[in-house]
Amino acid sequence: MQFQSAILAVSLALVAWQATVAIAEAPTPGPSAGEAKHPITADEREFFEASIRPVLVAKCYSCHSAEAKTLRGDLHLDSRAGVATGGATGAVINGNDPDTSTLIQAVRWTDPYLQMPPTEKLTDREIASLERWVQMGAPDPREAVVATIAAKQIDIAAGRQSWSFQPVAQIEPPALPNDAWSKNRIDRFVIAKLNEGQIASSPKAERDMLLRRAYLDLTGLRPTFDEVQAIVNDNAPDAYERVIDKLLAMPQHDERWGRYWLDVVRYGEDNFRGKRPRRRSRSPGVIGIG
Numbered sequence: 001m002q003f004q005s006a007i008l009a010v011s012l013a014l015v016a017w018q019a020t021v022a023i024a025e026a027p028t029p030g031p032s033a034g035e036a037k038h039p040i041t042a043d044e045r046e047f048f049e050a051s052i053r054p055v056l057v058a059k060c061y062s063c064h065s066a067e068a069k070t071l072r073g074d075l076h077l078d079s080r081a082g083v084a085t086g087g088a089t090g091a092v093i094n095g096n097d098p099d100t101s102t103l104i105q106a107v108r109w110t111d112p113y114l115q116m117p118p119t120e121k122l123t124d125r126e127i128a129s130l131e132r133w134v135q136m137g138a139p140d141p142r143e144a145v146v147a148t149i150a151a152k153q154i155d156i157a158a159g160r161q162s163w164s165f166q167p168v169a170q171i172e173p174p175a176l177p178n179d180a181w182s183k184n185r186i187d188r189f190v191i192a193k194l195n196e197g198q199i200a201s202s203p204k205a206e207r208d209m210l211l212r213r214a215y216l217d218l219t220g221l222r223p224t225f226d227e228v229q230a231i232v233n234d235n236a237p238d239a240y241e242r243v244i245d246k247l248l249a250m251p252q253h254d255e256r257w258g259r260y261w262l263d264v265v266r267y268g269e270d271n272f273r274g275k276r277p278r279r280r281s282r283s284p285g286v287i288g289i290g
């Protein structure tokens with residue numbers, strides 16, 4: 001049946017999604033101790049403080065530091081270890097050679113796919129300072145290894161408690177001694193929760209109203225006049241159930257709910273990493289995972 005296969009599809013999507021999340025959050029090793037020149041001389045320290053730190057703070061930290069709202073390119077430039085570790089595509093400093101160091105290539109804006117900072121090129125002077133810094137071996141007095149680099153831990157046991165990993169079980173609806181409201185087993189769960197929150201149930205909906213709600217819920221569309229008339233005049237006890245089956249079988253039902261399921265897996269029509277297509281590392285279409 002269409003509805004069941006849809007449910008199966010969404011369950012599989014959820015499981016796949018959770019698995020992806022689990023992989024994405026698996027502990028990653030923190031940066032190793034900086035390979036940059038260290039300890040450094042007084043001159044090197046002065047050069048760093050006068051010409052490098054101010055550039056990094058003013059022009060890079062907003063995207064490449066622990067304070068960044070979102071860390072970009074997996075690159076921390078706010079610690080020696082972060083610079084030494086590099087970013088999503090590896091080391092950003094190559095020995096003492098500015099020309100082959102990604103960090104310098106990025107600030108020179110010669111690579112159309114990697115231009116840093118993205119919105120405004122550094123001044124020639126700032127670029128020259130960074131080049132000189134690389135030639136010197138990137139001496140860096142910054143000690144603190146940024147705390148937020150610490151690997152995220154995942155609690156596998158807690159993850160297994162998620163509802164979507166529970167086996168199907170027969171659950172008894174709550175027993176309600178003075179219940180005149182429920183018409184079926186699901187209603188008993190509803191009324192138990194309403195009682196718990198001391199909330200009165202809404203008044204019973206007339207047939208045309210009920211039909212309108214079912215249509216909007218399941219297909220996002222309103223029923224036509226003829227469809228409303230058909231159910232208002234249908235006195236069979238299973239009239240409502242038949243309408244629901246019809247709605248569940250409509251392609252508009254799949255379209256409406258497919259949209260929510262795609263939100264769950266964070267699908268987006270977006271040319272992900274469009275600025276640097278050759279560096280794409282994840283499948284286009286599914287964005288933001290990990």
Ligand code: HEC
Nearest residue numbers: 059060063072073087088089090092102103106116117276
């Ligand atoms: C407005 C945010 C922003 C600022 C400011 C910024 N960057 Fe970036 N940076 C990014 C983004 C986004 C990426 C990832 C680009 C990609 O993967 O296509 C990146 C990636 C990088 C990379 C490549 C990392 C890798 O391994 O892929 C380097 C090197 C880099 N930036 C250096 C710098 C430097 C140096 C500065 C300061 C002079 C700077 N960035 C400022 C957003 C920024």
